[in-house]
Amino acid sequence: MSRLAIGLLTSRAFAVVGTLLAAILVAAGAHAAPDPDPARFNGTVVRVEAEIVPDGQTAQSLGRKRSGSGVILDERTVLTIGYLVLEAEQVSVITPDGRRAPANVAGYDHASGFGLLRTLVPIGGRALELGDSDAVQVRQKVLTLGQGETEATELLVLSRKPFAGSWEYLLERPIFTFPPVDNWSGAALIDQDGKLVGIGSLIVNDAASERRGVPGNLFVPVNLLKPILAELLSQGRRSGPAQPWLGVATEPVRGHLIVERVTRDGPADQAGLAPGDIIVGVAGEAVSDQADFYRRVWKLGPAGVTVPLQVLKGTEVRDVPVRSIDRAQMLHKPRGI
Known part of the structure; x- marks a missing residue:
């Protein structure tokens, strides 16, 4: 900057x-x-x-x-x-x-x-x-x-x-x-x-x-x-084991967790999440901010665990299972590793 x-x-x-x-x-x-x-x-x-x-x-x-x-x-x-x-x-x-x-x-x-x-x-x-x-x-x-x-x-x-x-x-x-x-x-x-x-x-x-x-x-x-x-x-x-990674970027707005973008071909993208969706829960437990969201996802298990999300799409709340991965799978290894 x-x-x-x-x-x-x-x-x-x-x-x-x-x-x-x-x-x-x-x-x-x-x-x-x-x-x-x-x-x-x-x-x-x-x-x-x-x-x-x-x-x-x-x-x-x-x-x-x-x-x-x-x-x-x-x-x-x-x-x-x-x-x-x-x-x-x-x-x-x-x-x-x-x-x-x-x-x-x-x-x-x-x-x-x-x-x-x-x-x-x-x-x-x-x-x-x-x-x-x-x-x-x-x-x-x-x-x-x-x-x-x-x-x-x-x-x-x-x-x-x-x-x-x-x-x-x-x-x-x-x-x-x-x-x-x-x-x-x-x-x-x-x-x-x-x-x-x-x-x-x-x-x-x-x-x-x-x-x-x-x-x-x-x-x-x-x-x-x-x-x-x-x-x-x-x-x-x-x-x-690595933390589970979903490939979703979120923004908390007035107590709601809004999907800003998803990583192309990442877990969230493959599960059907899209910008504008609102994540309201993880495994049936309500979430309202990013910290709470991450803690609930990570406590489910290591990378590879399926994360059951509750997502508001339009006017309907849907269950969206997302199969997590290790984030490193989506990245090029830096020179030296």
């Missing part, structure tokens, strides 16, 4: 929330600033560039050429946000001093959204140690650093509320920060101990828990990576 777009998104919101945030800080006190020297983390973040296969499922929605940030974990391992390298046929890592190194996608995890890269040659730089993202609290001050930046930017943690994305994605405790920054994709989120606690994923227009319309960024907590890091590096994905 361009700086102009960010400005249009946030100009009114800054005016609305300025007094609110000031009151929060005065009443509760912000946690101590994480580090007095924002240049301390120079050399820890690299630029990631990826080119996607021409016929990739995500090529149209996310583009064939993607770029963002990645965080150095060791001299050859870089942690980034997975959508940058999803279905990538070519990946490069560019260090802060301009050196370019080819890389492979070592692992991708749809459930968390993380992507791991392994460069073909050592890139040097400075590694960031993984911190404890569970300890990150609302009103805590943190730092973010993206590619091309020489100093980290101070942010305030606004909330740890759940986030549900239309692409069958759910985080129970992401880290929402304010003010919004426009270099978020794959950026590092750093705590008061100088450790990595999150990876930048999105800019959102509803980052606060108690007030709507407050813009900010969403960071994926690194504690979601720790249990699967070794598996991603050794086999490209987490072990165990």
Whole structure:
């Protein structure tokens, strides 16, 4: 998103929330600033560039050429946000001093959204140690650093509320920060101990828990990576059965879950779902938002389970069984996996 777009998104919101945030800080006190020297983390973040296969499922929605940030974990391992390298046929890592190194996608995890890269040659730089993202609290001050930046930017943690994305994605405790920054994709989120606690994923227009319309960024907590890091590096994905995937994008509108689009030839498409349909239930249990929908689908079993949906088509509620699959079946494997 361009700086102009960010400005249009946030100009009114800054005016609305300025007094609110000031009151929060005065009443509760912000946690101590994480580090007095924002240049301390120079050399820890690299630029990631990826080119996607021409016929990739995500090529149209996310583009064939993607770029963002990645965080150095060791001299050859870089942690980034997975959508940058999803279905990538070519990946490069560019260090802060301009050196370019080819890389492979070592692992991708749809459930968390993380992507791991392994460069073909050592890139040097400075590694960031993984911190404890569970300890990150609302009103805590943190730092973010993206590619091309020489100093980290101070942010305030606004909330740890759940986030549900239309692409069958759910985080129970992401880290929402304010003010919004426009270099978020794959950026590092750093705590008061100088450790990595999150990876930048999105800019959102509803980052606060108690007030709507407050813009900010969403960071994926690194504690979601720790249990699967070794598996991603050794086999490209987490072990165990995959979550069931339906291939349906939804939008919650006034308590209704409306189908926005379905993936061509995906499970929902083959079952007859179409844009404009309204999903009202899963296995006879009512759903009204995306988070509830995903939780009910995923508790039915692993990929391959048939998901009985109740769908309002026109004026009639119909039972629509959808045979789920592993999402990876619909995607090109990135180079390296």
